[in-house]
Amino acid sequence: MPELLTLGPWLRRFLCEHIVTERNLARNTGKSYRDTFSLLLPFISGKLRKPVDRLAVRDLTSRHVLQFLAHLEEERGCSARTRNQRLAAIRAFARFVASRDPAHVEWCGHIRAIAPKKSMPQPVGWLARAEMEAMLAVPDRKTARGRSEYALLLFLYNTGARVSEATQLKVGDLQIGRGNGGHDLAALHGKGGRTRQCPLWPETERVLASEIMGRAAEDAVFVSRLGKPFTRFGVYRLIERCAARVPELAGRTITPHIIRHTTACHLVLAGVDINTVRAWLGHVSISTTNIYAEIDLTLKARAVALCEIGQSKPGRSWKEDKDLMAFLKSL
The missing domain is CATH 1.10.443.10 (Intergrase catalytic core)
Structure with a gap:
């Protein structure tokens, strides 16, 4: 299989060169991306009954990605925030591949069309x-x-x-x-x-x-x-x-x-x-x-308490303010 079609060389360039040298992302971000593909590749390999090192870029279809995201939530018990974090890593990889090989632009579009799931923020837990x-x-x-x-x-x-x-x-x-x-x-x-x-x-x-x-x-x-x-x-x-x-x-x-x-x-x-x-x-x-x-x-x-509205005091009508009217007429 030509190297441009195989997933492995692309992933190696993405993790070892792109996010480290070109984007200068934090080391923990790189580890998070690595962990995402450590989970994703065996999942797709099992679905296709194909060795990991023989997977092609186009084996990473939007359908398989959606199945993987569902697997994270339903079987691994991950939260929506974790799901979105894994999806962000996959979308970043798709953008990287498409920017280097125009033949994968359409494939990238399908991957990047997968929307993150809305997650409700958790209340802040703290100690007295x-x-x-x-x-x-x-x-x-x-x-x-x-x-x-x-x-x-x-x-x-x-x-x-x-x-x-x-x-x-x-x-x-x-x-x-x-x-x-x-x-x-x-x-x-x-x-x-x-x-x-x-x-x-x-x-x-x-x-x-x-x-x-x-x-x-x-x-x-x-x-x-x-x-x-x-x-x-x-x-x-x-x-x-x-x-x-x-x-x-x-x-x-x-x-x-x-x-x-x-x-x-x-x-x-x-x-x-x-x-x-x-x-x-x-x-x-x-x-x-x-x-x-x-x-x-x-x-x-x-x-x-600072914004509480108190009892309003009766004010004079602007018509009764003779000084103000005199001032306006003098202008």
């Missing part, structure tokens, strides 16, 4: 201050492992960092122990290669200084009991374990992103400007941060 403090009290700080777990939880709450930002944090990213009145800072490497600096509380600075003592600048800040850098799954398990020991959180699913939401919500409730919260969390658009304006009924009640 007492619940967050109860989680922070779970690790046994009398042990080295407990102190490490406490440092990680406190850092997530202080900075609102994404789990990937916390696991990738290096000792050299911390500016602590200045002792000259300056702010202690952590440099977080977020989505799209963007870096932001987040101030640290004195308590966070104290536990982190103890945690990184004697380590090199390239070492990870947060390490597991085996001395290896924490993985995202390790952080998830830690938070699940701590939440399970808080009676008030029984029956709730607590994730690292819930703690990120908690940081944002507590900042909003403290009266911090929403644009400052956006910079704190590393959002590109303020519209992403605006979801936190819906978090608390007290904020809504306060807004209603």
Whole structure:
């Protein structure tokens, strides 16, 4: 089969060259695209009873893509947002192929005609201050492992960092122990290669200084009991374990992103400007941060009180305002 018709070479160029060199997309985006085709190709291979390495570009039909998307939702239990994310990767690949080979323009049109499914935004889940403090009290700080777990939880709450930002944090990213009145800072490497600096509380600075003592600048800040850098799954398990020991959180699913939401919500409730919260969390658009304006009924009640209509006072008719009429006639 000619190389221009085989799916493999196109996919290799798309994943290794196009999204990395030409578009400079984030590494996590590349992994998401890779995972999409790791699921899609075996699915189509099974449908056509054809080896994966023999699949052609035109085997990726719109009908098969729709079947794959239905498979994600019905059999794998994925949400509409996950479905749309997988579809976005497939459409990006179709656009790439059509831009290089005009013979595939019609095929690309059929793929790109598949519409994303409308998904309803989930309500923001977050913890009250007492619940967050109860989680922070779970690790046994009398042990080295407990102190490490406490440092990680406190850092997530202080900075609102994404789990990937916390696991990738290096000792050299911390500016602590200045002792000259300056702010202690952590440099977080977020989505799209963007870096932001987040101030640290004195308590966070104290536990982190103890945690990184004697380590090199390239070492990870947060390490597991085996001395290896924490993985995202390790952080998830830690938070699940701590939440399970808080009676008030029984029956709730607590994730690292819930703690990120908690940081944002507590900042909003403290009266911090929403644009400052956006910079704190590393959002590109303020519209992403605006979801936190819906978090608390007290904020809504306060807004209603500011806009409440009082008793209207009887005013004079404009005809009775002799000074005004005299002024107008003088012009």
